[in-house]
Amino acid sequence: MKNAHLSRTVPILLFLLPASGSFAQGKPDAGWPNYGNDRGGTRYSPAAQIDRSNVGQLKVAWTFRTGALPHDEELDKKAAFEATAILVDSKLFLSTPYDHVIALNAETGAKLWEFDPKLELPYGASEVTSRGVSAWRDSHAKAGAPCALRVFIGTLDARLIALDGATGKPCRDFGSDGEIDLTTGVRLRDPGDYQVTSAPAIFKDLIITGSSLGDNRAVTVERGIVRAFDVRTGNLRWTWDPIAPWAYQTSPRTGAGNAWSTISVDAEHDLVFIPTGSASPDYFGGFRKGDNKWANSVVALRASTGEFVWGFQVVHHDLWDYDVACQPTLFTWKGGTLAVATRTSGAEKRYPRRRGLADAAGVNDFAGSGKIIARGRLGERR
Numbered sequence: 001m002k003n004a005h006l007s008r009t010v011p012i013l014l015f016l017l018p019a020s021g022s023f024a025q026g027k028p029d030a031g032w033p034n035y036g037n038d039r040g041g042t043r044y045s046p047a048a049q050i051d052r053s054n055v056g057q058l059k060v061a062w063t064f065r066t067g068a069l070p071h072d073e074e075l076d077k078k079a080a081f082e083a084t085a086i087l088v089d090s091k092l093f094l095s096t097p098y099d100h101v102i103a104l105n106a107e108t109g110a111k112l113w114e115f116d117p118k119l120e121l122p123y124g125a126s127e128v129t130s131r132g133v134s135a136w137r138d139s140h141a142k143a144g145a146p147c148a149l150r151v152f153i154g155t156l157d158a159r160l161i162a163l164d165g166a167t168g169k170p171c172r173d174f175g176s177d178g179e180i181d182l183t184t185g186v187r188l189r190d191p192g193d194y195q196v197t198s199a200p201a202i203f204k205d206l207i208i209t210g211s212s213l214g215d216n217r218a219v220t221v222e223r224g225i226v227r228a229f230d231v232r233t234g235n236l237r238w239t240w241d242p243i244a245p246w247a248y249q250t251s252p253r254t255g256a257g258n259a260w261s262t263i264s265v266d267a268e269h270d271l272v273f274i275p276t277g278s279a280s281p282d283y284f285g286g287f288r289k290g291d292n293k294w295a296n297s298v299v300a301l302r303a304s305t306g307e308f309v310w311g312f313q314v315v316h317h318d319l320w321d322y323d324v325a326c327q328p329t330l331f332t333w334k335g336g337t338l339a340v341a342t343r344t345s346g347a348e349k350r351y352p353r354r355r356g357l358a359d360a361a362g363v364n365d366f367a368g369s370g371k372i373i374a375r376g377r378l379g380e381r382r
Contacts, residue, residue: 031086031087031088031089031090032045032085032086032087033086033087033088033135034086034134034135034199034202035084035086035131035132035134035198035199035262035327036262036264036327036329039201039202039203039264039265039266039267040264040265040266040329040330040331041262041264041327041328041329041330042329042330042331061109062108062109063109064104064109064111066081066094066096066100066102068081068096068097068098068100069097069098074124075121075124075125075128076128078125078127078128079097079098079128079129080097080128080129081096081097081129082097082129082130082131082197083095083096083130083131083132083133084131084132084199085104085132086132086133086134086135087106088135088149088165089149089165090105090106090107091103091104091105091106091112091165092104092105092106093133093135093151093165094132094133095130095131095132095133095153096130097128097129097130098119098128098130098156099117099119099130099153099155099156100114100115100116100117101114101115101117101133101151101153101163101168102114102115103151103165103168112168113167113168114168115161115163115168115169115170117153117155117157117159117161119155119156119157120157121156121157121192122191122192123190123191123192124192125156125157125192125193125195126192126193126195126212126213126214127156127195127197127212128156129197130153130155130156130197131197131198131199131262132198132199133151133152133153133199134151134152134153134199134200134201134202134207135149135150135151135152135165135202136149136150136152136202136207136231137149137150138150138232144166146164146166146167146171147162147164147165147171147173147174148165148166149164149165149166150162150163150164150165150171150174150231151163151164151165151168152199152200152202152207152231153199154182154195154196154197154198154199154200154209154211155195155196156192156195156196156197157191157192157195158181158182158183158194158195158196158211159179159180159181159182159196160175160179160180160182160196160200160207160209160229160234161178161179161180162174162175162178162179162207162231162234163178173232173233174231174232174233174234175229175233175234176234179234180229180234182194182196182209182211182227185223185225185239186211186222186223186225187220187222187223187255188222189218189220189221189222190214190217190221193213193214193217193221193222194211194212194213194222195211195212195213196209196210196211196212197212197260198210198212198260198261198262198263199262200263201262201263201264201265201272202231202265203228203265203267203270203272203303203304204267204303204304205230205231205232206228206229206230206231206237206303206304207228207229207230207231208226208227208228208229208263208265208272208303209226209227209229209263210224210226210258210259210260210261210263210274211224211225211258211259211260212258212260213256213258213260215255215256215258215277215278215279215280215281215282215321216280216281216282216283216321217280217281218280218281219253219254219255219280219281219287220253220254220255220280221255221256221280221281222255222256222258223241223243223255224241224242224243224255224256224257224258224259224276224277224295225239225240225241225242225258226239226240226241226242226259226263226274226301226306227239227240228303228306237306238305238306239306240274240299240301240306240308241257242257242258242259242274242276242293242294242295242297242299243255243256243257243279243292243294243295244293254279254280254287254288254292255279255280256277256278256279256280256295257276257277257278257279257292257294257295257296258276258277259274259275259276259277260277260323261275261323261324261325261326261327262275262326262327263275263327264327264328264329264330264340265303266303266330267303270302270303270304271300271301271302271303271309272300272301272303273298273299273300273301273328273330273340274297274298274299274300274301275297275298275323275324275325275326275327275328276294276295276296276297276298276299276323276324277295277296277321277323277324277325278292278295278296278315278318278321278322278323279292279295279296279318282318282319282320282321283319283320283321284319285317285318285319288317289317290317291313291316291317292316292317292318293311293313294311294313295313295318296313296314296315296316296318296322296323296324297311297312297313297314297324298311298312298314298324298328298340299311299312300340328340
């Protein structure tokens with residue numbers, strides 16, 4: 001992952017288009033409720049007010065400065081502002097490189113609240129960034145009830161925190177006073193090297209998260225497990241480990257294969273798609289013989305249980321740190337086939353995968369096949 005040098009504050013800009021009869025009365029759009037707008041990561045929006053004919057008329061409507069970097073000078077050198085804000089209920093929710101969560105009035109840019117997680121990084125941090133937050137609405141909660149809208153963030157010191165979307169206060173019924181310690185059960189080696197830097201995924205009443213970790217510092221690093229927790233209580237519901245159990249029995253042992261990027265969700269078919277990174281260590285494979293499945297892969301799991309459905313390994317026995325770095329994008333292929341496309345950070349390939357097939361009558365048992373339906377470099381037409 002790349003680091004970037006930033007100034008002491010990070011400005012956020014919203015551009016406003018001067019009103020005209022052709023678009024000023026348009027209906028409000030549905031917001032941007034997830035990192036990739038929809039949970040399948042298409043980043044598609046039906047909003048049509050801004051197009052090629054009027055984009056040149058955009059003017060700055062407001063500027064908000066996060067004041068994101070008042071911290072340790074050495075850590076600030078690593079800091080990168082990579083967050084994609086989400087838009088829910090006319091509020092923008094975003095995170096800073098040090099995991100402050102901020103809620104803004106989307107129309108005016110006024111700060112509604114800010115949450116400071118009070119990170120504990122006595123040994124530094126492998127990465128200093130956050131790509132965003134996730135939001136979940138409790139359909140059973142009464143209007144105005146505490147934590148009816150929950151905002152989740154994974155932190156640099158490996159916590160999963162649930163916040164009240166209205167106030168920014170922790171949801172005390174989640175985990176221990178609003179947070180979960182994610183270092184439990186991961187074979188923690190180096191505090192500060194096991195982190196969460198991407199927004200968690202949400203499926204029904206589950207919050208699903210991977211991890212970010214430095215995977216070239218040793219042979220035996222932390223387990224790259226993906227876990228699902230109950231969104232209300234924080235109770236662990238399932239765990240999936242990308243590294244086969246036997247690999248932990250060898251000496252020296254491997255680790256990682258973690259999902260540091262964004263996980264995609266197909267709620268209709270009870271699937272989550274996990275992009276995984278390389279096994280440890282990155283650049284030497286002598287201690288981890290074989291293909292190292294399911295590192296460097298796109299893996300489909302049953303979202304409700306964590307059961308393995310299928311996997312496609314992009315790089316066998318990776319020696320070049322070719323993580324699957326992008327959120328898998330779910331889309332409809334020719335003839336209605338549902339597919340998932342992704343790429344590696346180094347190989348720069350596109351691998352559309354078949355999510356599964358259903359006949360005209362509908363098939364209840366949807367078990368995506370994982371068969372390749374096309375290959376190509378980014379930008380090629382298929």
